[in-house]
Every structure is written in C-alpha cells, then in structure tokens.
C-alpha cells in the first residue's frame with residue numbers, strides 16, 4: 001500500500017514497520033515518531049539490533065507530527081495501532097498546506113467510524129479501505145489523501161467503509177447495529193424517537209438490510 005519513499009511512522013513504538021520496509025527495500029528513509037521516551041529507547045535499541053543507521057530510520061520524540069520539521073519531504077504518513085479519535089487529532093494538528101501529495105495510511109484500533117467521518121468532513125478522499133484478519137481479529141486499514149473538499153458522508157459510508165468486501169467485517173458491523181436495536185428495544189415506546197449515532201430505529205433497520213445486500 002505504500003507508494004512513496006520517505007515515510008513518517010507516527011506512534012512507531014518499536015519501529016518494526018519502518019525496519020521491515022527498509023529491509024525489504026520499500027523505502028529510502030523513515031521517521032519513526034513516538035510521544036513516549038520509552039518507545040524512542042526501544043526504537044534506538046532495535047536499530048542497533050538490525051544494524052540500521054539512525055540517519056536512515058530517524059527516531060523523533062514527538063506528539064503526532066508536531067515535532068517533525070522535515071514533514072515537507074515525507075511522501076507517506078502511517079498512523080497504526082492508535083485509537084480513531086487520537087489519529088483524528090494528530091491529523092487535525094497538521095497544517096493543510098503540508099498535507100498535499102501525502103498518502104495517509106491509517107489503522108485505527110478503535111472508533112473507525114469516528115475517523116472516517118472526520119476524514120470526509122476534513123477534506124480527505126478515502127481512496128481505499130481494507131480489512132486484514134490476524135489471529136481472529138479484524139484490523140481496518142484506511143488509505144486517504146487530502147483533496148480539500150468537504151464531503152457529507154452517508155451513514156452507510158461511515159459505518160461500513162468504502163467497498164469493504166470482507167464478509168466477517170460486514171457481519172461484525174451488522175452485529176453492532178443489532179446491538180443498538182436491542183438497547184433501543186429496552187426503551188419500549190420511546191425507542192422510535194431516540195436518535196443514536198447511526199440515526200433512528202428505522203434508519204438502523206434500513207442500514208442492516210442495506211448491509212445484508214452489500215456486495
């Protein structure tokens with residue numbers, strides 16, 4: 001998925017991703033950023049272990065990208081293993097002038113819907129989405145580019161993502177919507193008047209039938 005050659009791996013922790021990319025000749029250089037001093041120590045230790053220069057994978061102690069003066073040369077920003085709200089905040093802190101021509105590769109470990117909505121409403125095009133399964137866990141990967149156009153996403157685009165064909169993921173989303181209906185059912189007569197994050201009772205029923213026919 002990474003098209004460019006100078007990546008910024010935000011929340012790099014141990015720098016396994018840039019190390020793998022370098023060893024497999026996928027990148028020219030990487031910035032391994034982390035907010036934690038402990039993670040920076042781990043990154044430096046791993047660079048020694050794999051005999052990689054700190055001029056090739058450059059450890060940077062930073063909150064998001066705020067501490068990276070060289071953002072201008074970055075082609076790809078990876079933010080993986082962090083919650084969707086935290087990823088949104090990290091992106092919000094980047095000046096829009098600095099976002100053009102950068103590929104964003106995002107793997108939120110929570111609140112994927114929040115992140116999708118934030119991206120659409122902040123001028124991003126979600127170019128590709130994928131779901132990867134590892135040890136019975138599903139991981140969402142979102143590729144996005146900044147196009148500077150506000151878009152009001154439909155609820156189905158927020159909850160189900162863009163063209164995700166993974167049946168396990170669609171079933172997971174349907175299960176989540178059913179749970180909202182079950183919660184609403186407990187409210188008895190009131191249930192049709194309560195607006196949830198995915199709309200009213202009827203909207204959620206419609207989303208479920210739309211998802212059952214999703215291909």
Ligand SMILES: C[S@@+](CC[C@H](N)C(=O)[O-])C[C@H]1O[C@@H](n2cnc3c(N)ncnc32)[C@H](O)[C@@H]1O
Nearest residue numbers: 010011012013034035036039062063064080081
């Ligand atoms: C669970 S690890 C993910 C490591 C790796 N990216 C992965 O996917 O395996 C999350 C890392 O993000 C870092 N982190 C959290 N918020 C951050 C922020 N605002 N800026 C930079 N790093 C952050 C944490 O210190 C931690 O090392």
